[in-house]
Amino acid sequence: MFFQTTPSRLFLLLSLGSVLPWVSPSPIPSLAVSDISHYERRTESGVSVSTVIKREIQVNVDLVISGLGKAEHWSVDVGPTLFQAGTRDPSTMDKFKSKLTTSHYDWDMVKHQLPNPKIIPLGVAKFKDAADQKQALIKVEGIRMKAAAAVKGGNCLDYIKDVLKLLKKEGHITQVVAATYKKEYDANYSRVSKAVWGVDLQP
Incomplete structure (x- = not known):
């Protein structure tokens, strides 16, 4: 549910609530006809057609x-x-009153600093272009977070659920991605809630 403070640079950054720079991935090189649009631009000599x-x-x-x-986090x-x-x-926090703080990090810069992370593929997210991706993120x-850390709806598992809910609402992921996460959420929610916060919460 949280990152502990350790000597590692990553955990120090997380503890201080720092935000690493957002970096856009390289666009897919192949183009379909639907990827190309045209617009007209008026000039002194007439109308020119540009391609975007x-x-x-x-x-x-x-x-x-x-x-x-x-x-566990x-x-x-x-x-x-x-x-x-x-x-x-x-x-030092009041787990029944205080809420977790949300943050984001450049994955390429921090993934090698996590202690043996378990990575479970959920699927893919699609964006029309780089600008669409940036706005979505x-x-x-x-x-x-809308609830305290030790209350249903307030832990790190709930946060991911909210992230995927928004991405699905915006049309960037499919129901399959959300359903794949829900299986992990339902199977582990009670266990993680007890281990981290000492409360018996049901998914």
Whole structure:
């Protein structure tokens, strides 16, 4: 449910709530006819036709699980960005009143610093082009926790559910992706809630 403070650079960044720069992946090189649009631009000599190339971007969506026992933490990787909800120091927070803080990180910069993460592929997310992808991820960054950490709806598993719900609503992922995560959520929700927060919550 949280990243503990350790000597590693990643955990220090997470503890301080820092945000690493967002990086867009390279667009898919192949183009279909539907990727190319035209528009007219008036000039002094008449009307010229310009071509705008739009490339659909497809990225992997993975569930990332790190830590064991009280240190177990779930986050979700959407292409270039890792999204998570955590706390700086769970031992000092009122788990029934305080909410986890959401944050995001450049996946390529942090993936090698996680302690033996378990990565479960959920599917793919699709975006019309780089601008569409950037706007979609900005919306995800705006998600905030609605419940306290030890209350149903307030832990890191719930946060991922909210992220995928938004991406599905916006048409970037399919029901298959959401359903694949729900299987993991339903199978582990009670176990993780007990291990991390000491509460018996049902999915």
